[in-house]
Amino acid sequence: MKRGILYRSGGIKVSIVITAFVCMTLTLLVWKKAPLVAFLIPPDRLDVLSPATRMEKPVGSVKDEHEHSSTDRTLSSGTTLKHLNGEKPYYVPAVAPMTYSRERSFEQQKDIKNVTKLHMVEKGCNYAKGKWVADNKWPLYSGFECKQWLSSMWACRLMQRKDFSFEKFRWQPKGCEIPEFEGSEFLERMRDKTISLIGDSLGRQQFQSLMCMVTGGKGSPEVENVGWEYGLVKAPGALRPDGWAYRFPRTNTTILFYWSASLCELEPLNQSDPVTNYAMHLDRPVTFLKRYLPRFHVVVLNTGHHWNRGKFQANRWDMYVGGKPNSDKKLAEISNARNFTVHSIVKWLDSQLLKYPWLKAFFRTMSPRHFVNGDWNTGGSCDNTIPLSSGSEVSKNGSNDPVVESAVKGTKVKLLDITALSELRNEGHISKYSIKSSTGISDCLHWCLPGIPDTWNEILCAQV
Numbered sequence: 001m002k003r004g005i006l007y008r009s010g011g012i013k014v015s016i017v018i019t020a021f022v023c024m025t026l027t028l029l030v031w032k033k034a035p036l037v038a039f040l041i042p043p044d045r046l047d048v049l050s051p052a053t054r055m056e057k058p059v060g061s062v063k064d065e066h067e068h069s070s071t072d073r074t075l076s077s078g079t080t081l082k083h084l085n086g087e088k089p090y091y092v093p094a095v096a097p098m099t100y101s102r103e104r105s106f107e108q109q110k111d112i113k114n115v116t117k118l119h120m121v122e123k124g125c126n127y128a129k130g131k132w133v134a135d136n137k138w139p140l141y142s143g144f145e146c147k148q149w150l151s152s153m154w155a156c157r158l159m160q161r162k163d164f165s166f167e168k169f170r171w172q173p174k175g176c177e178i179p180e181f182e183g184s185e186f187l188e189r190m191r192d193k194t195i196s197l198i199g200d201s202l203g204r205q206q207f208q209s210l211m212c213m214v215t216g217g218k219g220s221p222e223v224e225n226v227g228w229e230y231g232l233v234k235a236p237g238a239l240r241p242d243g244w245a246y247r248f249p250r251t252n253t254t255i256l257f258y259w260s261a262s263l264c265e266l267e268p269l270n271q272s273d274p275v276t277n278y279a280m281h282l283d284r285p286v287t288f289l290k291r292y293l294p295r296f297h298v299v300v301l302n303t304g305h306h307w308n309r310g311k312f313q314a315n316r317w318d319m320y321v322g323g324k325p326n327s328d329k330k331l332a333e334i335s336n337a338r339n340f341t342v343h344s345i346v347k348w349l350d351s352q353l354l355k356y357p358w359l360k361a362f363f364r365t366m367s368p369r370h371f372v373n374g375d376w377n378t379g380g381s382c383d384n385t386i387p388l389s390s391g392s393e394v395s396k397n398g399s400n401d402p403v404v405e406s407a408v409k410g411t412k413v414k415l416l417d418i419t420a421l422s423e424l425r426n427e428g429h430i431s432k433y434s435i436k437s438s439t440g441i442s443d444c445l446h447w448c449l450p451g452i453p454d455t456w457n458e459i460l461c462a463q464v
C-alpha cells in the first residue's frame with residue numbers, strides 16, 4: 001500500500017497519525033492493566049501483536065504478555081549450559097512414547113545407514129495426494145508432556161477440549177510410504193546439519209511440532225540453546241527473541257525458527273520514530289535468510305496469513321519495489337504482491353542453491369483457515385469435532401496454493417504442499433478452546449499440537 005495514494009492531503013495524514021498514536025497509547029494502557037485483553041484479540045491478530053511480531057516492529061512496541069512459553073523459561077535458566085559444561089553431553093534417544101507396529105514396506109527402516117537410500121527411493125512420490133488413515137500409534141508425542149517446546153496456547157490437551165480423536169490419524173500418500181518418523185534416526189540423518197524454518201506463526205507451530213517430534217515430547221535438558229549464534233537474543237524490554245535455535249549435542253543437529261511473516265526485508269522509514277512505518281521490500285528476502293543461508297542444510301519457508309489489508313495496516317508495511325515506494329497499482333493488490341514476493345524469493349533462493357549445493361530448500365504452501373459463519377472478528381467458528389467429515393482423500397493433481405506451486409516450478413526449490421490435506425482437517429484447530437476462552441472468539445487458523453503440523457513435518461522429513 002502506498003500511503004501517498006490513499007492519503008493525499010497532509011491534513012488527513014496528520015490526523016490519521018494522531019489518531020493512530022492515541023489508539024496505540026490507549027491500547028498500551030489497557031494492555032498494561034489487563035494483559036488478558038490479549039484474549040479479546042482474535043487469534044489471527046495475536047500474531048500481529050506477538051513475539052514473533054516484535055521483529056517486524058521497533059523494539060519496545062507492544063509486549064506480549066499473554067504467553068509465557070515454558071520454552072523461554074526452561075532455556076534461559078542456564079541449566080542447560082551448566083549441565084553441558086559439567087559433564088560430557090549425552091543424548092537420550094528420542095524414542096516416541098509408544099511402540100509402533102505400523103506396517104512397514106521397508107524392512108531396512110531400522111538400519112540407519114540404509115535410510116538415506118530409502119529416502120532416495122521415495123523421491124518420485126507425490127506427498128500431497130493420498131488419504132488420512134486412522135492410526136492408533138499417533139500422536140507422535142504427548143500434548144501433556146512436551147512442555148519444553150510447546151507453547152501452552154497451542155497445547156489443546158491443556159485446554160477445556162474433550163475430544164482428541166483428531167490426534168489419531170496419519171497421512172498416507174498415494175503410491176508410496178512415508179517412513180515412520182523416529183526422532184533419533186532423524187537426528188542421525190541430520191548429523192552436523194542445521195534445519196531452519198522461517199515464516200509466520202504457522203511456521204512457528206511447525207517448528208514447535210518438530211522439536212516435540214524429535215524429542216518424543218520428553219524433557220531434554222541436554223538440548224542447548226544456541227540462539228545467540230544467530231543473533232536470536234531477547235532485546236532489552238522485549239519479552240522474547242525474534243526466533244529460537246536449539247542444538248542436539250549428540251549429533252550436533254541444530255533446529256531453528258525465525259519469525260518473518262512476509263519473508264520480505266523490512267526497513268524502518270524513520271529510525272527515531274517508535275511507531276514508524278516500514279519499507280516492505282517485496283523484491284528483497286528478509287535479512288536473516290540472506291545472512292545465515294550459507295549455514296543452513298535444510299530451509300523451510302512459508303508466508304500467507306499476513307497478506308491482507310488489516311495486517312499491512314497493523315504492521316505498518318509500505319510496499320517497496322526496486323528500493324522505491326511501489327507505484328504499480330496492479331502490484332499494490334495484495335494477492336499480486338504476495339505472488340510477486342513468493343516468486344522473487346524463490347528465484348533468489350534457487351540462484352543461491354548453485355553456491356550451496358548441500359542445501360535443501362522447501363517452500364511450504366498456505367495453511368488453510370476454517371472459519372464458518374463469519375470470520376475471526378465476526379463470530380466465525382469451527383466447531384466440528386468429527387474427523388474427516390468432509391472426506392479423507394486428496395486426489396487432484398495441482399496444489400491449492402497455486403502461487404507457491406507456480407513459483408517453485410522449474411526451480412530446485414521443493415514444494416511442501418500441505419494445503420489440500422490440511423483442508424480436510426477442520427476439526428484440528430484450537431477452535432473455542434484457548435487457554436482462557438471466555439470471549440467466544442474461535443481460533444480456526446492455528447492448529448492444536450500435537451496435530452496437523454506433525455504431518456507437515458513427517459512429509460518434510462521424508463524428503464531430507
Ligand SMILES: *[C@@H]1O[C@H](CO)[C@@H](O)[C@H](O)[C@H]1NC(C)=O
Pocket residue numbers: 108111113114
Ligand atoms: C543395507 O541393506 C541391505 C539389505 O537390506 C544390506 O544387504 C546392506 O548390507 C545394508 N547396508 C548397510 C551399509 O548396512
Ligand SMILES: *[C@@H]1O[C@H](CO)[C@@H](O)[C@H](O)[C@H]1NC(C)=O
Pocket residue numbers: 192193194252254
Ligand atoms: C557442528 O555442525 C556445524 C554445522 O552445522 C559445524 O560447522 C561444526 O563444526 C560442527 N561441530 C562439531 C563439533 O562437529
Ligand SMILES: *[C@@H]1O[C@H](CO)[C@@H](O)[C@H](O)[C@H]1NC(C)=O
Pocket residue numbers: 270271272273274
Ligand atoms: C522521525 O520521527 C521523529 C520522532 O517521532 C520525528 O520527530 C521526526 O520528525 C521524524 N522524521 C521524519 C523525517 O519524519
Ligand SMILES: *[C@@H]1O[C@H](CO)[C@@H](O)[C@H](O)[C@H]1NC(C)=O
Pocket residue numbers: 336339340343
Ligand atoms: C505471479 O508472478 C509471476 C512472476 O512475476 C507471473 O509470471 C505470474 O503470472 C503471476 N501469477 C499471478 C496469478 O498473478
Ligand SMILES: *[C@@H]1O[C@H](CO)[C@@H](O)[C@H](O)[C@H]1NC(C)=O
Pocket residue numbers: 397
Ligand atoms: C494427474 O497426473 C498424473 C501423472 O502426472 C496423470 O497421469 C493424470 O492423468 C493426472 N490427472 C488429472 C486428473 O489431471
